[in-house]
Amino acid sequence: EVRLVESGGKLVQPGRSLRLSCAASGFTFDDYAMHWVRQAPGKGLEWVSGIYWNSGTTAYADSVKGRFTISRDNAKSSLYLQMNSLRAEDTALYYCAKDIEHFLQAPIEWGQGTLVTVSS
Amino acid sequence: EVVLTQSPDFQSVTPKEKVTITCRASQSIGSSLHWYQQKPAQSPKLLIKYASQSISGVPSRFSGSGSGTDFTLTINSLEAEDAATYYCHQSGSLPQAFGGGTKLEIK
Numbered sequence: 527e528v529r530l531v532e533s534g535g536k537l538v539q540p541g542r543s544l545r546l547s548c549a550a551s552g553f554t555f556d557d558y559a560m561h562w563v564r565q566a567p568g569k570g571l572e573w574v575s576g577i578y579w580n581s582g583t584t585a586y587a588d589s590v591k592g593r594f595t596i597s598r599d600n601a602k603s604s605l606y607l608q609m610n611s612l613r614a615e616d617t618a619l620y621y622c623a624k625d626i627e628h629f630l631q632a633p634i635e636w637g638q639g640t641l642v643t644v645s646s
Numbered sequence: 647e648v649v650l651t652q653s654p655d656f657q658s659v660t661p662k663e664k665v666t667i668t669c670r671a672s673q674s675i676g677s678s679l680h681w682y683q684q685k686p687a688q689s690p691k692l693l694i695k696y697a698s699q700s701i702s703g704v705p706s707r708f709s710g711s712g713s714g715t716d717f718t719l720t721i722n723s724l725e726a727e728d729a730a731t732y733y734c735h736q737s738g739s740l741p742q743a744f745g746g747g748t749k750l751e752i753k
Contacts, residue, residue: 563690563744570747571682571690571733576740585740588647621689631737632680634701636689 528552528635532622535640542612546640548605548622553635556580556600559625561633562607564618564642574620575607579628590616612644648672648736650745658751665721667732667748674714675738681710681719682733682744690733694719726752 534546546562562574575596577584584596595608605622619641623633649672659665669679681694692701694710697717707722721728729752734745 561742570731571684571735571744573735573742573744576742585742587741587743626692626695630740630742631678632692632695632735633690634692634695636691638689 528624530622530624530635530637532620532637532640535620535642537643537645538612539646540613540644543608543610544612544642546607546609546620546622546642548637550603550605550622550624553624555598555603557628559628559630560596560598560605561623561625561630562596562605563621563623563633563636564616565621565639566615566618569618572618576625576630577605578630583630585630609642612642614644616642617644618642647741648675648739648743650734650736650743652732652734652745652748654748655746656749656751658753659724660753661724661726663724665724665728665750667719667721667734667750669712669717669719669734669745671715671717671736671738673739675736677713678736678738679710679712679717680735680737681708682735683728683730684733684747685730693732721750724750724752728752 619639624635677697682690
């Protein structure tokens with residue numbers, strides 16, 4: 527059974543940094559691309575970032591480019607999202623998701639999310 | 647950047663009705679369009695991949711069609727459990743993107 531467990535979300539002040547983690551199990555982690563997708567309270571889904579199976583390609587939404595960095599450690603079956611210069615509009619539930627392919631296509635397995643709140 | 651526009655934003659329907667949700671891309675994305683269902687307090691669920699390909703375990707009343715810029719999700723013979731918000735998602739161009747969502751209410 528595929529399992530994705532996000533962690534690291536918390537209340538943080540604007541301008542500060544936060545690192546999210548996603549622990550994966552139940553599949554061969556280094557065979558698949560991975561995504562971060564967020565959902566602000568009461569709002570729709572927003573694709574945030576994605577990374578190929580081998581970290582060879584990363585991509586970001588324009589709203590986070592230059593502030594967020596995605597990475598993965600295949601030896602640890604873990605995905606990360608380093609979030610810098612946080613803004614109030616980054617407040618959301620952040621989902622980690624496994625792709626159907628080794629390159630970026632469609633997220634198919636999702637975690638339960640970790641909540642990031644940016645507020646003073 | 648590809649922008650996805652879904653319609654309608656909201657629809658109230660009765661059981662056994664046929665529902666059609668559309669998704670329009672701001673530029674051609676071939677068949678790189680996927681559909682998700684999200685129920686309240688749950689993570690999204692992939693329903694259809696690559697515009698029309700079925701997903702194992704998803705009921706056959708869900709189907710998709712389209713290519714290029716215009717796509718459709720069809721739900722035949724709607725059931726009460728289909729009350730949810732539906733999103734399209736494109737992977738034809740980076741950055742990827744989701745549509746704004748269509749909330750389906752069952753009368």
